Amino acid sequence: MIKTFRQLSAGLGLIGVCMVVLLLSxxxxxxxxxxxxxxEPGARRRVALVQQNTQTIFDAGVxxxxxxxxxxxxxxxxELHLRKFNPMGDANLANAVAKEVTEGGYDLIISVTTxxxxxxxxxxxxxxxxxxxxxxxxxxxTGVGISDTDPLGHPPYLTGYGxxxxxxxxxxxxxxxxxxxxxxxxxxNQSEPNSEVQIMDARRYxxxxxIELVEANVDNTGGVAEATDAVLSRGVDAFFICGDVTVLxxxxxxxxxxxxRGIPTFSIFPGDVSxxxxxxxxxxxxxxxxxxxxxxxxxxxxxxxxxLPVTDYMPAKIILNDQVRSKxxxxxxxxxxxxxxxxxxxxxxxKGRLIESPNAAAGTASPAxxxxxxxxxxxxxxxxxxx
Amino acid sequence: xxxxxxxxxxxxILSLLSLGVLVSYRLFGIPDxxxxxxxxxxxxxxxxxCMHGIDPFVATGLGTAAGAVAGSLTxxxxxxxxxxxxxxxxxxxxxxxxxxxxxxxxxxLPLMQYKTLASMGEGRWRRLLGEEGVLLLGWKVSAGEVxxxxxxxxxxxxxxxxxxxxxxxxxxxAMIATGNNAQMVRALGGNVxxxxxxxxxxSNGLIALxxxxxxxxxxxxxxxxxxxxxxxxxxSVIIGEALTGSSTLGMRLIGAVIGSVVFxxxxxxxxxxxxxxxxxxxxxxxxxxxxxxxxxxxxxxxRRMAPSxxxxxxxxxxxxx
Amino acid sequence: xxxLTRLHxxxxxxxxxxVRALSGLDLHIAPGAFVIVLGMNGSGKSTLMNAIAGSFIxxxxxxxxxxxxxxxxxxxxxxxxxxRVFQNPxxxxxxxxxxxxxxxxxxxxxxxxxxxxxxSRTLREEVAERVxxxxxxxxxxxxxxIGTLSGGQRQALTLLMATWIKPKLLLLDxxxxxxxxxxxxxxxxxxxxxxxxxxxxxxxxxxxxxxxxELGDRLVMMHRGRIAYDFSREEKTGLSxxxxxxxxxxxxxxx
Numbered sequence: 001m002i003k004t005f006r007q008l009s010a011g012l013g014l015i016g017v018c019m020v021v022l023l024l025s026x027x028x029x030x031x032x033x034x035x036x037x038x039x040e041p042g043a044r045r046r047v048a049l050v051q052q053n054t055q056t057i058f059d060a061g062v063x064x065x066x067x068x069x070x071x072x073x074x075x076x077x078x079e080l081h082l083r084k085f086n087p088m089g090d091a092n093l094a095n096a097v098a099k100e101v102t103e104g105g106y107d108l109i110i111s112v113t114t115x116x117x118x119x120x121x122x123x124x125x126x127x128x129x130x131x132x133x134x135x136x137x138x139x140x141x142t143g144v145g146i147s148d149t150d151p152l153g154h155p156p157y158l159t160g161y162g163x164x165x166x167x168x169x170x171x172x173x174x175x176x177x178x179x180x181x182x183x184x185x186x187x188x189n190q191s192e193p194n195s196e197v198q199i200m201d202a203r204r205y206x207x208x209x210x211i212e213l214v215e216a217n218v219d220n221t222g223g224v225a226e227a228t229d230a231v232l233s234r235g236v237d238a239f240f241i242c243g244d245v246t247v248l249x250x251x252x253x254x255x256x257x258x259x260x261r262g263i264p265t266f267s268i269f270p271g272d273v274s275x276x277x278x279x280x281x282x283x284x285x286x287x288x289x290x291x292x293x294x295x296x297x298x299x300x301x302x303x304x305x306x307x308l309p310v311t312d313y314m315p316a317k318i319i320l321n322d323q324v325r326s327k328x329x330x331x332x333x334x335x336x337x338x339x340x341x342x343x344x345x346x347x348x349x350x351k352g353r354l355i356e357s358p359n360a361a362a363g364t365a366s367p368a369x370x371x372x373x374x375x376x377x378x379x380x381x382x383x384x385x386x387x
Numbered sequence: 388x389x390x391x392x393x394x395x396x397x398x399x400i401l402s403l404l405s406l407g408v409l410v411s412y413r414l415f416g417i418p419d420x421x422x423x424x425x426x427x428x429x430x431x432x433x434x435x436x437c438m439h440g441i442d443p444f445v446a447t448g449l450g451t452a453a454g455a456v457a458g459s460l461t462x463x464x465x466x467x468x469x470x471x472x473x474x475x476x477x478x479x480x481x482x483x484x485x486x487x488x489x490x491x492x493x494x495x496l497p498l499m500q501y502k503t504l505a506s507m508g509e510g511r512w513r514r515l516l517g518e519e520g521v522l523l524l525g526w527k528v529s530a531g532e533v534x535x536x537x538x539x540x541x542x543x544x545x546x547x548x549x550x551x552x553x554x555x556x557x558x559x560x561a562m563i564a565t566g567n568n569a570q571m572v573r574a575l576g577g578n579v580x581x582x583x584x585x586x587x588x589x590s591n592g593l594i595a596l597x598x599x600x601x602x603x604x605x606x607x608x609x610x611x612x613x614x615x616x617x618x619x620x621x622x623s624v625i626i627g628e629a630l631t632g633s634s635t636l637g638m639r640l641i642g643a644v645i646g647s648v649v650f651x652x653x654x655x656x657x658x659x660x661x662x663x664x665x666x667x668x669x670x671x672x673x674x675x676x677x678x679x680x681x682x683x684x685x686x687x688x689x690r691r692m693a694p695s696x697x698x699x700x701x702x703x704x705x706x707x708x
Numbered sequence: 709x710x711x712l713t714r715l716h717x718x719x720x721x722x723x724x725x726x727v728r729a730l731s732g733l734d735l736h737i738a739p740g741a742f743v744i745v746l747g748m749n750g751s752g753k754s755t756l757m758n759a760i761a762g763s764f765i766x767x768x769x770x771x772x773x774x775x776x777x778x779x780x781x782x783x784x785x786x787x788x789x790x791x792r793v794f795q796n797p798x799x800x801x802x803x804x805x806x807x808x809x810x811x812x813x814x815x816x817x818x819x820x821x822x823x824x825x826x827x828s829r830t831l832r833e834e835v836a837e838r839v840x841x842x843x844x845x846x847x848x849x850x851x852x853x854i855g856t857l858s859g860g861q862r863q864a865l866t867l868l869m870a871t872w873i874k875p876k877l878l879l880l881d882x883x884x885x886x887x888x889x890x891x892x893x894x895x896x897x898x899x900x901x902x903x904x905x906x907x908x909x910x911x912x913x914x915x916x917x918x919x920x921x922e923l924g925d926r927l928v929m930m931h932r933g934r935i936a937y938d939f940s941r942e943e944k945t946g947l948s949x950x951x952x953x954x955x956x957x958x959x960x961x962x963x
Contacts, residue, residue: 007638011630011645018652022391025659026526091612092397092619093654095605099393100658114495115609122499122606126389126529143497143607193493220485245494557821560809567802574761574800575817575869576787634853 048101052113053089064289072297098123133160134292151309159308167198185214185231189246224250241267262329270319287315321348388526394655398648399539403597405643408620411590415566420476424483427613429595430602431490443504454595455588462584503603508534623647709739715769729755731933746920747930762786788818791875795882800866803855814869860891880912931959
């Protein structure tokens with residue numbers, strides 16, 4: 001018996017030491033009877049900023065948040081103590097981070113991406129630290145208690161910006177460029193909820209203007225090439241590349257096939273337009289971040305989170321590609337109207353060089369579903385509800 | 388205090404992973420990469436079942452069984468088709484990624500609104516302790532946290548005892564011997580191939596149970612949640628061995644659990660004390676490296692000081708490696 | 709008890725490292741016989757053992773044990789009838805398991821292994837009893853991992869384990885070759901005692917001419933995968949070491 005204890009002593013001892021260390025670091029949150037934690041008015045605000053992984057989109061969002069906070073008077077190191085967390089996609093670390101940010105005495109948690117939102121929301125059910133999320137495409141589908149019909153239907157300590165992938169806007173632009181388009185093809189994976197929403201939006205819009213949407217489904221990246229061939233051979237005027245994680249790895253093959261038949265492609269990733277896509281309209285995630293940062297500053301100044309609606313904010317960024325246009329089988333059908341050229345954030349010239357325009361991607365945030373495109377084109381879209 | 392409860396809870400849940408890795412790696416000498424896929428399989432099967440209103444105990448059981456099936460397939464690949472053990476694990480893990488996607492129907496399944504073991508436990512303890520929770524040494528702890536920790540302690544204790552009893556049965560002893568000296572087992576009438584399949588089924592069943600509990604604890608199942616898990620498992624086993632030694636079976640089992648808990652505690656401390664989160668993964672790797680290298684170093688120093696014991700016998704390699 | 713008919717085995721056929729290990733070997737062993745197999749390296753004696761034990765299935769020929777044809781049986785299936793002690797003293801025991809656990813394994817040779825508790829008191833007492841007979845004081849260390857014991861001790865235990873359940877055939881595969889002379893003598897003593905007591909049919913391979921002359925009631929000399937000479941007990945008694953050497957030279961000269 002004694003021998004057993006001696007063998008276990010090292011391990012149990014280490015656990016004991018660690019426990020004590022953790023508890024000691026947590027002394028601030030101890031409640032002495034009758035006392036409540038009070039915040040002095042002039043004290044530096046503590047904010048935790050969590051992104052799930054390192055990726056261009058997420059980094060842009062985070063940079064935007066920091067810029068937005070600064071613009072509103074909260075600078076890290078001065079009015080603000082900002083701590084960034086990045087679990088690099090590891091689920092265990094993400095959980096540990098979620099526990100830490102909800103227990104670490106922060107005044108506000110800002111999270112970027114859906115997995116971060118979920119982990120933190122789950123860990124936050126007890127402490128209910130104010131939590132602001134961004135870069136989540138469909139907040140009501142994340143299972144954290146956000147309503148899909150009522151913008152104020154959310155836990156009183158949780159709110160944020162959804163950024164719906166702009167499938168409908170992409171089709172609108174397509175129609176704007178070429179009103180004679182009749183058939184559009186696309187390939188997507190039915191198991192991807194993000195893709196499902198995009199295709200639903202696309203279908204709805206196409207029906208309203210009389211475009212036939214020719215779809216093919218794939219289960220895995222290997223089947224994309226065949227499915228693309230099948231769709232293209234059915235005689236489509238254009239091909240839509242939606243944001244589907246199964247299709248995207250095969251994007252080069254899709255573009256190649258479309259190019260060989262002279263059929264234009266369009267997508268919701270402006271960043272990929274230089275690969276050979278006719279145009280792309282996507283979210284400017286930096287701008288989303290800025291808006292989030294500004295909202296964060298309001299919360300830090302005392303705005304009650306329960307009164308803030310969950311809104312969809314999709315500041316559109318448009319990139320056009322003249323080089324691709326010149327190589328189409330019927331380039332004249334695909335002339336970019338001047339109004340579009342003026343609105344675009346960047347145009348790739350016939351030599352393949354990207355010329356950026358000073359147009360900042362702008363859009364005003366609006367309650368669940370109404371999004372407006374950049375300056376001048378105020379098309380009130382019907383409130384898009386969840387399918 | 389809640390951070391502590393969380394670290395202890397997750398540490399205990401993941402100790403099921405370390406126990407599984409202990410069985411496959413230490414007892415059979417097979418580094419079984421299937422683990423990355425199995426932990427997600429346990430989570431996904433349980434999540435889908437809970438979503439459809441199946442009793443959480445049954446759901447957890449189904450998740451565990453699925454893991455056992457996956458493990459036996461790895462075993463069959465290795466023993467029947469003579470595929471190298473490491474490769475068999477990788478094959479299964481790759482296949483399981485698609486299987487998990489199919490099972491869940493999407494890449495992420497939130498569980499917070501469904502009845503799970505976690506919600507059941509929280510409900511019961513909330514009735515016991517009241518909405519406000521308890522005051523532990525001056526810290527407020529919610530009923531939910533208490534429920535989860537106690538529940539996990541009970542489950543791990545039961546599993547540990549069951550494993551201990553199993554490895555003192557004839558079949559269990561034959562299985563340890565298979566990993567130790569396959570030639571001897573054959574000469575004594577044991578079916579080495581069958582033992583390996585059973586062993587991997589057991590190992591992956593444990594891991595799947597861990598995945599199932601983890602999903603219910605964290606409130607969602609994600610198809611990527613298993614990636615890199617076997618490293619955590621291996622690290623915990625090795626830390627445990629460094630702390631409790633590997634003299635008897637009981638010590639090894641307890642060691643795996645202690646190792647997992649210590650590891651999670653250290654991660655929590657690192658996060659709390661301002662470690663740059665981007666460096667966390669690198670630090671984990673360095674940590675595992677130290678845990679692998681230091682025990683051997685200390686053993687050598689000890690041997691130089693004490694009269695030498697005979698060198699450990701070679702272990703006969705199982706089929707195919 | 710054991711009948712080997714026209715056994716042929718070639719390893720790595722058609723390659724530069726091709727080896728004709730057994731070329732048409734015939735051997736009949738009566739129940740209760742104690743046969744010594746003597747041969748130089750490369751004579752095929754280890755292959756013979758492996759063929760009987762089932763480590764491989766011979767290219768040609770038959771293996772019949774106690775009137776059952778076991779030529780195509782896998783090793784673990786034959787193990788119920790065969791007790792085996794290897795040349796390597798570390799091959800017969802599991803180093804991480806205790807003495808008691810090793811014997812628990814041995815006690816189920818040829819029988820199914822299920823979830824029953826293996827380390828009962830009855831087993832412990834029986835093991836202690838039999839191990840005491842070795843006079844190595846091992847009965848006090850039944851719970852220590854076998855890996856901490858010396859080669860000689862482990863070989864002695866392997867012998868006990870191989871004969872725990874009386875085997876139809878006992879295979880001793882140069883089982884003292886890796887031990888020092890004193891321990892080797894001890895092991896031989898224990899082996900003979902067991903063989904006599906249980907009247908075990910035994911096949912013992914050795915390259916020690918001393919053992920070949922002193923032990924057993926039949927001497928078989930192998931050369932190049934076949935049996936070159938076969939001496940019964942009477943014929944054996946007359947032989948000396950020089951005789952054996954001369955026989956080997958003769959066999960080599962015939963190649």
